[in-house]
Amino acid sequence: MKLLLVSALILCSSVVSAQGKYFTRDGHVKFFSATSVEDIEARNHKLTCVLDAASGQFEFAALMKSFEFKKPLMEEHFNENFVESNKYPKGTFKGSVQGLDGIDMANIPSGTNVVAAGKLEIHGVVKELELAATIESRDGGYAIHSTFKIVPEDYNIEIPNTVRDNIAKVVDVTVEAQLKAFNR
Amino acid sequence: MKRTLTFGALTAIIIGVLVAYQVSFKDHDDTADIEAAHKLNCEEVVQEFLDDETAATAKYVDQILEINGPILAIERTDQQITSMKISMDELYVVNATLQNPFEGELEENSEIVVKGVCSGFLGDAESMLPGGVVELKRGSIIK
Numbered sequence: 440m441k442l443l444l445v446s447a448l449i450l451c452s453s454v455v456s457a458q459g460k461y462f463t464r465d466g467h468v469k470f471f472s473a474t475s476v477e478d479i480e481a482r483n484h485k486l487t488c489v490l491d492a493a494s495g496q497f498e499f500a501a502l503m504k505s506f507e508f509k510k511p512l513m514e515e516h517f518n519e520n521f522v523e524s525n526k527y528p529k530g531t532f533k534g535s536v537q538g539l540d541g542i543d544m545a546n547i548p549s550g551t552n553v554v555a556a557g558k559l560e561i562h563g564v565v566k567e568l569e570l571a572a573t574i575e576s577r578d579g580g581y582a583i584h585s586t587f588k589i590v591p592e593d594y595n596i597e598i599p600n601t602v603r604d605n606i607a608k609v610v611d612v613t614v615e616a617q618l619k620a621f622n623r
Numbered sequence: 624m625k626r627t628l629t630f631g632a633l634t635a636i637i638i639g640v641l642v643a644y645q646v647s648f649k650d651h652d653d654t655a656d657i658e659a660a661h662k663l664n665c666e667e668v669v670q671e672f673l674d675d676e677t678a679a680t681a682k683y684v685d686q687i688l689e690i691n692g693p694i695l696a697i698e699r700t701d702q703q704i705t706s707m708k709i710s711m712d713e714l715y716v717v718n719a720t721l722q723n724p725f726e727g728e729l730e731e732n733s734e735i736v737v738k739g740v741c742s743g744f745l746g747d748a749e750s751m752l753p754g755g756v757v758e759l760k761r762g763s764i765i766k
Contacts, residue, residue: 460752462752464718465706465708496751500745502744504743504758510649511650511651512649
């Protein structure tokens with residue numbers, strides 16, 4: 440009887456913990472632009488990312504100035520001329536993860552494919568987007584991985600003629616986050 | 624006279640090319656060598672952004688800040704420390720990435736002083752979380 444009670448409690452606690460919010464303040468986001476002239480890569484290791492496991496609501500946000508480039512001149516051009524970081528300091532995605540119905544949230548197997556549908560805002564422009572992603576249970580939380588493409592022109596990011604050949608028309612973006620339970 | 628002009632023009636072109644090359648391929652300045660504009664406790668700086676984000680942004684963003692406080696969490700890449708969170712509360716933190724990976728040992732909850740370029744503040748307006756993060760890049764451990 441005692442054993443049954445303990446088992447029931449463990450089961451309940453795992454169900455409850457899988458229903459709450461999960462978050463990170465240090466997710467990784469990288470973008471990569473490849474042209475015949477040069478490859479440009481920037482990384483930001485301070486992505487804030489939140490998933491509500493019960494509703495599927497999903498958000499991430501990053502400061503534009505936290506993207507780090509190899510060369511300072513690239514970083515300066517990115518912030519001052521392209522994304523105008525002083526005017527539009529943040530990039531955000533707000534939406535929901537679809538395809539979670541029927542998934543045991545307490546034990547999502549590796550490589551489970553989902554789609555995050557929502558609004559991506561960059562440079563003050565909001566676009567509806569569906570991001571293909573994988574999700575899996577890991578270390579009491581969730582590991583999320585997504586790669587997608589963005590077209591700078593769609594976000595009114597103007598590339599000056601002098602460097603037009605240096606910047607790809609389509610930029611690859613990779614998002615990785617290990618979310619842990621939000622216990623408050 | 625013509626020879627002097629040609630020589631002058633050539634010299635100007637060479638200097639121009641060298642300056643352009645220097646600017647284009649210059650590395651980031653080493654944060655450790657630059658004097659901090661502000662020295663603060665981690666709680667103070669987060670609170671300033673929470674109280675008035677616009678004023679704190681004007682005051683701190685793009686400036687080198689020297690922040691002291693307890694290490695909340697450490698992130699390692701290839702067994703080297705590449706970033707850390709400084710705070711006593713995981714919802715209100717200073718998050719610093721290091722300019723150069725740190726090979727020594729650091730312990731969570733121990734006091735640290737880090738200098739870095741402030742890139743801004745991510746608060747609860749952007750997410751479903753309370754609190755917020757002051758972000759530093761190209762950080763350098765002072766002690």
